[in-house]
Amino acid sequence: MVLVLALGDLHIPHRAPDLPAKFKSMLVPGKIQHVICTGNVSIKEVHDYLKTVCSDLHITRGEYDVDSRYPETKTLTIGQFKLGICHGHQVIPWGDLDSLAMLQRQLDVDILVTGHTHQFTAYKHEAGVVINPGSATGAFSSITYDVNPSFVLMDIDGLRVVVYVYELIDGEVKVDKIDFKKTTTS
């Protein structure tokens, strides 16, 4: 069982002062094996904070990120799964699932984690899954109205991944989960 935290679009301090307290108390160091960040953190302090949650941090560049050394895309393998990360402002139309699926084909990954729209989505298609963890701080987005803070925790176990999405709605943390099974290793 491998826990992977996926989050992004925090936009601290331009659009949000901090992560919600309820989220912070859940993100205890030592429990998570990998962190995937879609980008737009956007300052070093937040980067450092994420590193304390788990030192294996994979992050891609969002258009407001101060650190320009983050890559545009990144791929990594966790267990039986190949994961790809990309902030998503580069994939036009923004939030379009077919275009994102194309990126997924190009990176040749089972799970594509992307952001930019600040809207949680988990889209399954024949070649895999596209996950958008939304904005961890509920930051303002010109694309999405009424953003609730959200992040995703993936539990990778063999050929199965359970995607837990945590959303802060009216001060309460609500959890939902989605199951995905990979057919065979390819």
Add this chain to the structure above:
Amino acid sequence: MIADGVEDEEKWLSAGIAGLQQNAFYMHRALDSNNLKDALKYSAQMLSELRTSRLSPHKYYELYMRAFDELRKLEIFFKEETSRGCSIVELYELVQHAGNILPRLYLLCTVGSVYIKSKEAPAKDVLKDLVEMCRGIEHPLRGLFLRSYLSQVSRDKLPDIGSEYEGDADTVMDAVEFVLQNFTEMNKLWVRMQHQGPTREKDKREKERSELRELVGKNLHVLSQIEGVDLEMYKEIVLPRLLEQIINCKDELAQYYLMDCIIQVFPDEYHLQTLETLLNACPQLQSSVDVKTVLSRLMERLSNYAATGGEVLTEFFQVEAFAKLNNAIGKVIEAQDSLPIAGVVTLYASLLTFTLQVHPDRLDYVDQILGACVLKLSEREKLDDNKATKQIVALLSAPLDKYKDIDTALKLSNYPRVMEFLNDGTNKEMANVIIQNIMKNKTRISTAEKVDALFELIKGLIRDLDEVHNDELDEDFQEEQNSVARLIQMLHSDDPEEMLKIINTVRKHILTGGAKRLPYTVPPLIFDSLKLVRRLEGQDESASGDEASTTPKKIFQIVAQTIEALTSIPAPELALALYLQCAEAANDSDLEPVAYEFFTQAYILYEEEITDSKAQVTSIHLIIGTLQRMHVFGVENRDALTHKATGYSAKLLKKPDQCRAVYACSHMFWLDEHDSIRDGERVLLCLKRAIRIGNAVQQMSNATKGNSGSVVLFIEILNKYLYFYEKGVAQITVESIQGLIELIRSEMQGDGSSSDPAADAFLASTLRYIQFQKDKGGAVGEKYKLIIV
């Protein structure tokens, strides 16, 4: 030399103990055989060891304790003697025949103890006699221990109310009188020690005196435990006498210790009721006494007392505690003009803590204290004293911690004035403390007035205070500015009018920050404004139609002017991103001209300021992505903007970037949700152009390093063809798709080509996708069936 001295002392102590023990042995023998005469003889000899002048207080104490133990046994013997018929009065007479005065007095006290217990005479008479007799010992150390002995044996025999030794009228007075007298004499002896011996040993003497202080202080404990000493007696007799002695002895060590002792030993209630008397003593103390600590401890005790709540608080009001303390502090500061500024501030800080505890609702008191501080600070020169600045920070942080709501601190008119006395570095530090307080307590600041006051307070962070321009953009600076940015997120009012005022106020302040601060402070303000616009979207336009109330248009004007400030820094990429955000917001508000204007500004920036190729790519993505979502533009405006965007795309430096940007442009011409924006021709044009650029890439790489680059591009373009084919764009034909697949295949199998696993995988997954779509059946399946892979 000193080492020798210590060695010698050890020797003398051992000798003393040996002598004591030897005589004690004989004394015991006498006790066992009821031989009074011998008992007296050997006990006197034993006590002679205490006549030594050679021991330091510490060692003398050891000797004394052994003597004390032996005297207990002797006392028991005396008691038994009286029950065997010996007259206590006679005994009292007998012991005075001892040769030397010190042993004589110890024995007298011991017999006196039995005498009192026998009740053959009133306790007060015996005690009076004893306390007078002890005057016979003038030597400070010996006298102190002797009187301490007297105190110890008499403790449980005082003629207190309710005790078995209670006398007739005024009995408590007798007990008090006895203790007071003993105390007074002990203090005199103690003070006299200071002046014995050569001046170079002053420190040593002070240390020795310090070891003895509790002997003197014990008397105060005894006083506090006398039942009969009620508030009245304390107020009228006990306290005045104590203070008289303390002030008159003019000794720094004694004064400090005894003042503190009084404060710790007597009940808080008493202190409250005698506050004025107690406080009036303070300026009369020696100027070297650490009065501020004494006062601080007093105030601390009173604060804790107040915390017990209820009627206690009314007492505080009745005695006007605050006014008295405030006055006293003023007097002390005046009297001790050598008091360093740090001391002054510490005093006020203690008073502030007291006030926050006892009268938290009296903001006027708090403000008064700050005002008094300002006055005192202004009389001195500019602060360079580290300790003092630390104290001022503590002073200013106390209200923040207490009230947790910056609102309250903002109401204190003297608060910003105190801050004026901080140097720049500390000013920033304090500003940070204030911001941290707000962030921690999640305080929302909800009126423009408060925002104005707040930003004045933290002006150390907002702009350069002195003329020195520190151009270091180091980590500290960044952190500071980021915290200001976070602060801006906490400013919020539910009323749009007020919110706009807040935005304007913040704007006014941050624009004084200069070029290096604006990139940090402008973006949060812009987003606050956009959030406000979105809030107004929900509202009915007609309601705000008439006067100059808050409209999205107005907000956009302010926003536009604010972003303009960024261009002078320059920070073109940030400004471009912000302009595009605003364009989208204008789009959502159906303000076509405003949106067009924002795009224009963004384009100008792109053309004139953004030269870095990587930055250009990102900017193009933002431009195309935003433009693709715009629905507010009429045909002409839209055409103008898309034309430019496509032009920029084709002129990017690196050809692969060009290719990708150009095919991204194709999406601008086909929006599912808008029938009017479905231009298949233009879509095809973009895709074809992309293929041409791909060909150019192919030619370039054939000339240099093999055809790795271009194949991937073609596969990407193929995917786009499939995208639009699925959407039903008529101009995308099966043939063109077929042709593209051929092209890709031949590229990959071409001569001299090194295999590119990424390209292979991409093609494979694309073909899998096509197959999958075929298998779907239905309309989609039909379409895909035509494609032969």
